[in-house]
Each structure stands twice: as structure tokens, then as C-alpha cells.
Amino acid sequence: MPKHYDLSKCQTVSEMLSRIGDKWSVLVIMMLGDGPSRFSDLKRAVVGVSQRMLTLTLRALERDGLVKRTVYPTVPPRVEYELTELGQSLRGPIQAVGGWVFNNHDKIHAARTDFDKRNNIEHADTKLARLG
Amino acid sequence: MPKHYDLSKCQTVSEMLSRIGDKWSVLVIMMLGDGPSRFSDLKRAVVGVSQRMLTLTLRALERDGLVKRTVYPTVPPRVEYELTELGQSLRGPIQAVGGWVFNNHDKIHAARTDFDKRNNIEHADTKLARLG
DNA sequence: CGGCATCCTCTGGGATACTG
DNA sequence: CAGTATCCCAGAGGATGCCG
Secondary structure, eight states: OOSOOOHHHHHHHHHHHHHHTSSSHHHHHHHGGGSOEEHHHHHHHSTTOOHHHHHHHHHHHHHTTSEEEEEEOOSSOEEEEEEOHHHHHHHHHHHHHHHHHHHHHHHHHHHHHHHHHHHHHHHHHHHHHHTO | OOSOOOHHHHHHHHHHHHHHTSSSHHHHHHHGGGSOEEHHHHHHHSTTOOHHHHHHHHHHHHHTTSEEEEEEOOSSOEEEEEEOHHHHHHHHHHHHHHHHHHHHHHHHHHHHHHHHHHHHHHHHHHHHHHTO
């Protein structure tokens, strides 16, 4: 196969990474990983998420077929969310990235520190040069 | 091991997914996958990216230690970008997600269409109900 | 050529208040 | 309890112009 990347495929990957790479989707998927959960429980579990964003996140995941929403018409109302089969199947790939991040977190952090250090030094140089 | 998810790990994963899940990083990483590339070449290859965003994306990747930037002080200036070893090692996990997206693209699309259809119907119902 | 600086717009997302 | 609706702001990102 000649060197050739399917651009549309790359863009789809990029798009989907943007979708689940938003602020809350991964957290929610992970929390739903071990079974159904109610809205309030999710809200408690995913620390820091607002009611609005949890709703929007769940709707988006539901739309993509990753999450199933079940309403029990009791009073007070009870709504349960769970991963679909499709949603479950995404856990593997996500954890592949997750494992990479975990294993390389130190290198990344070191690289950032190093980069910032150099940058500050360069800036200092520039400043000194500018001051004559 | 009891049911227990390391929240900070999940958040790190989420954070990193947000970082590389931005609008351009994956495209750039993929384009750099088969060797060094100059700024203008990258700009041409990554269709739609603005000069500004390509610069910012490359800086962020460089800061994370995923991309190496080499300046050849010729005239006109020549700058080459390439994946570091760390950057190369990220291609695997990304392609894991990429493969998943590729394999399940149809299901996702179908789920979206279905969801939107239901939603429109529900909205139509609501409208009718409201009109009495 | 390979940027940085500036301006402007549009969207993500938080806070709050209201409903069934 | 599980949302919806509204307001608001910070930051992402495009367009343009200047520079070494």
C-alpha cells in the first residue's frame, strides 16, 4: 500500500475524538462502565459537572448510540442511564489511550516543564537584548 | 480489586483527550506519521487549518514532547516538524480509537439519524398537543 | 517562509431560576 | 427527581496585517 492516508477517515477520527474528548464524556462513560446509574448518582460521581452539562453530555452520548436512557414513570421520577453494547465496545479503545496517558504522564509533564523553562529563558534573553 | 475508579486518572485521560481531541492535533499527528514535514507542507496537507491554529497546535504538541521542531537558519527560513519517539508511541492508541470509529461509523450515524427522527416526532407530538 | 500580534466572532460551559 | 430555559462570560478559533 503506497503512502496514503484517507483524509476523511482522519477527520472522522478527529471529529469523534473531539466529541468524546469534551469536558465530561469520558468521565461519564467510565462511571457508567460498571452498570446503570441514575441521574443524581452520576451527578454526584462526576465531581464538578453542572446539571446542565450532565444533561447535554448524556443526550449527546445517547444520540450517538453509546448510552441508553430508561425512564421509570414513578413518582418521584426515576431515570437510569447505561452503556449500550456500542458504548461498552468503546471502553477498550478509550482505555488504550488512557493507559498511554497513564504510562507517559511523567514524560509529558517533564516535557512541559522543560519547554516552559526554555521559553522563559528565551524570553529573558529577548528582554535583555531589547534592553541593550 | 474492588470496584474503584481512580478519578484523577480518569480526569487525566479526559484532559489528554481534550488536548489531542481538539480540532487539529490528530490530523497533524497523522500527517507527521510518515516523516518530517515543513510548515507550509503541513498547512497544505491539513486542509482548512489556519496559519494561526497550525502554529498553536504545533506549539502545544511540541510542549507536550510529542513533536520536535527543527529550524534551519537558511534564507528563506526552513522549519521542519517531526514526531518524537513519544509522539510515535501515541499513534497506536490513537489508531485504536480510529479503528473503532471507522468500524462503528455506520452504527453511530444510524443511531444519530434514529435519535433525530424520534426527537422530531416527539416535538411534533408536543406541538399537536399544545395546539389542542 | 514561517511566523507573531491584533481584532472579531461564535461556541462551550457555568450559575441561576423555574417546571412536571 | 430530573430535567428545561435563560443569561452570561471566557476562551477557541478565523481573518488580516506586519516582520525577520
